[in-house]
Amino acid sequence: MADVNRGNRPLSPFMIGPYYRPQMTSISSIMVRITGIASLGTAALLVLWLLSAATSPEMYAWVNGLLTSFVGDVLLFLGSWAIWFHMFGRLRHVIWDLGYFVDIEPAETMGSLMFIAATVMALFTAIVV
């Protein structure tokens, strides 16, 4: 049995930072994950708001007051940026999965576009809503 160590192999290390310079490709990708996880938190806030409206006017006034306060506005703005970014990031995955723009240059362009589009859409959301 030459391969006794099978199954006890080291896992690949986390590369960005100590071994690898942050780049548009890696940062835009990791931001898709972070915004995806953050969006579950935004969802929890919005469900809490819905539940409060379904419970009583007093509960609603409290939670609605919280979400429309300055802190609530900032949280919801960041939440909307995150969900827009995640949507564009996932759209990039769909485009990649269909086999288009897989080269480094278009991937970097799409990464920049994701940051720009998410910011524009979040600002637009804040103005319209």
Added chain:
Amino acid sequence: MQFLTDRKRAQGLGSGRSGTGHHKRMLMTSMALVVLVPLFVFTFGTGLGGSYEETLAFFSRPFPAIVTGLMLVVGILHFNGECQEAVEDYVHGLKGALLSAAVTGFSWLLIAAGLFALVKLAL
């Protein structure tokens, strides 16, 4: 020297055979999100922050209620999938299994609570 057969050592270390399914589900919900996110953000955003009566009236209209319901299910399942990937990547063993179950449970709790509130508001 461990007295293990090759088969015994290999068992459970291969693919879980659910990766392709996960990938396809994420691809499907990603495409759904491209349609749902703009609809949801502008619809729900309009409803958010109004008075109690305005909110009740808003969610008794079919369009806001249906868009919110779709986002509650499709969106939260997608974000849960996203969290599952992160857990599988960074938390291993028993801790990973428990965290994965906890996150999935939390996601379904959000879906159930959100849908209950939505139905109560809509009807």
